[in-house]
Amino acid sequence: MVKKWRQQMKRWMAEKFELPADIMMDLPRITMVGQIHIYIENHRGLLAFSDKELRLLLRNGQLLVRGEQFVIKTILPEEILLQGKIRQVVYIEE
Amino acid sequence: MKNEWVDKFAGSVRVKAKGRGIERLINACVRHDIAVWNIKKHSADTATFFIKLSDVKRLRHVARQSECKLSFVGRTGMPFFWQRAWQNSGFWFGLLLFLAIVFLLSNIVWKIEIKGATPETEHQIARELKRMRVEQGAFQFLLDDPETLQKKLTERVPDITWVGVEWQGTSLHFQVVEKEIPEPKKPIPPRHLVAKKEAVIADLFVEEGQPLVSVNDYVQKGQLLVSGIIGAEGRTKFVPASGKVFGETWYKSTVVLPLETTFHVLTGKFAERHYIGIGRFLIPVWGWKKPPFAHTVIETEKRPFRFWKWDLPLYYARVTIREAEEVKRSYTWEEAFAEAKQIARRELRAKLPEEAAIRGEKVLHQAKENGKVRVELHYEVIENIAVPQPIVQGD
Numbered sequence: 414m415v416k417k418w419r420q421q422m423k424r425w426m427a428e429k430f431e432l433p434a435d436i437m438m439d440l441p442r443i444t445m446v447g448q449i450h451i452y453i454e455n456h457r458g459l460l461a462f463s464d465k466e467l468r469l470l471l472r473n474g475q476l477l478v479r480g481e482q483f484v485i486k487t488i489l490p491e492e493i494l495l496q497g498k499i500r501q502v503v504y505i506e507e
Numbered sequence: 508m509k510n511e512w513v514d515k516f517a518g519s520v521r522v523k524a525k526g527r528g529i530e531r532l533i534n535a536c537v538r539h540d541i542a543v544w545n546i547k548k549h550s551a552d553t554a555t556f557f558i559k560l561s562d563v564k565r566l567r568h569v570a571r572q573s574e575c576k577l578s579f580v581g582r583t584g585m586p587f588f589w590q591r592a593w594q595n596s597g598f599w600f601g602l603l604l605f606l607a608i609v610f611l612l613s614n615i616v617w618k619i620e621i622k623g624a625t626p627e628t629e630h631q632i633a634r635e636l637k638r639m640r641v642e643q644g645a646f647q648f649l650l651d652d653p654e655t656l657q658k659k660l661t662e663r664v665p666d667i668t669w670v671g672v673e674w675q676g677t678s679l680h681f682q683v684v685e686k687e688i689p690e691p692k693k694p695i696p697p698r699h700l701v702a703k704k705e706a707v708i709a710d711l712f713v714e715e716g717q718p719l720v721s722v723n724d725y726v727q728k729g730q731l732l733v734s735g736i737i738g739a740e741g742r743t744k745f746v747p748a749s750g751k752v753f754g755e756t757w758y759k760s761t762v763v764l765p766l767e768t769t770f771h772v773l774t775g776k777f778a779e780r781h782y783i784g785i786g787r788f789l790i791p792v793w794g795w796k797k798p799p800f801a802h803t804v805i806e807t808e809k810r811p812f813r814f815w816k817w818d819l820p821l822y823y824a825r826v827t828i829r830e831a832e833e834v835k836r837s838y839t840w841e842e843a844f845a846e847a848k849q850i851a852r853r854e855l856r857a858k859l860p861e862e863a864a865i866r867g868e869k870v871l872h873q874a875k876e877n878g879k880v881r882v883e884l885h886y887e888v889i890e891n892i893a894v895p896q897p898i899v900q901g902d
Contacts, residue, residue: 485546
């Protein structure tokens with residue numbers, strides 16, 4: 414109850430004060446370069462990885478990336494850079 | 508993001524992980540600050556990735572808590588490059604060859620520079636140097652040291668008064684000072700001529716000035732011989748007195764000569780040996796035969812080897828073994844007296860100026876004393892006794 418209220422508060426502040434939503438609300442920031450690169454910040458760890466699929470844990474839910482010939486170029490505690498041919502980026506809500 | 512250049516230098520390792528929970532392993536790595544990159548999944552339970560060489564230990568630690576088996580499949584970077592080079596004979600061969608070439612080239616005379624000489628003298632010097640085997644491309648350690656070169660050059664090239672010899676790296680510099688023709692004399696200031704020592708005047712040649720002595724006069728040391736003040740009283744003039752005043756002077760000398768003397772004389776036969784030395788150790792390189800000499804005189808010459816611009820503790824040593832002979836000389840009493848007189852005369856001659864003449868010789872005393880002769884001699888010498896003395900013009 415409190416958690417949900419706080420979340421709403423943050424969203425409201427992000428809208429009203431024009432603050433970046435990813436910082437205010439701990440949301441992932443995803444940058445893509447065509448189909449070949451995807452750069453995800455603010456993730457919470459690797460859940461599954463194969464050359465066709467990447468599943469990342471987020472604060473709320475998961476992120477699923479599908480494609481071919483996946484290679485994780487870099488992985489840091491909150492960032493990941495994936496290379497390959499990306500076909501889909503899907504949010505899975507809890 | 509990481510810098511791949513740094514990884515190239517530090518070295519990186521490709522790891523193959525096999526088993527379940529590869530994702531958990533990677534998460535654990537990331538949490539433990541182990542940089543992981545280029546993760547590829549090959550099948551459901553195998554993956555490969557790169558880590559830094561310095562992180563291998565920590566990875567092992569982390570992997571112990573996972574269900575994966577690790578193996579290392581590839582290595583890149585400088586440490587591994589060096590490791591491979593170290594095991595490569597070609598690398599060693601190249602390194603040795605390089606050092607050998609630098610060593611060889613550091614020990615060669617690359618340039619000979621002669622400065623301060625006219626073209627003729629320079630040519631002469633160059634010819635002499637060539638005769639001494641000092642030329643471009645010669646080995647430095649086979650040459651004489653600069654002092655000897657300097658001495659030999661000054662002796663053999665008549666036109667030079669002095670030559671400075673200096674090594675500057677691999678080039679040999681000669682700084683030449685040539686003999687110069689004296690400049691015309693400056694006008695001589697007014698002067699007198701005075702006696703250098705006590706004498707009896709034998710002859711006078713006065714070019715300028717007023718002679719104050721005549722033949723057969725006895726003069727003391729410092730006595731005025733030719734005055735530089737000429738003209739009648741009241742109209743005197745100062746001139747530089749010049750001329751020669753020959754006087755009879757006396758010398759006494761004593762010579763002691765033993766009847767028997769032994770000398771070591773070199774016969775001219777010699778054997779050379781070449782060594783390479785470190786500290787006090789000598790490693791023979793050339794010359795093994797033991798020369799059949801009974802008496803020897805041994806000369807050792809050391810020249811350091813050079814590397815780049817430094818003198819190495821290594822040196823080249825040339826040992827020349829010269830045959831010596833013991834010569835015994837013995838005189839009879841008469842021969843000894845005659846020889847002693849000659850020695851005395853030679854010694855006196857060497858002391859006197861060129862134009863002096865020995866007029867008479869008298870034996871004052873001669874004695875035989877335990878195997879030696881002792882001769883005292885008295886000489887009469889005719890020499891120029893005039894020396895200039897400047898006139899100090901007061902007031």
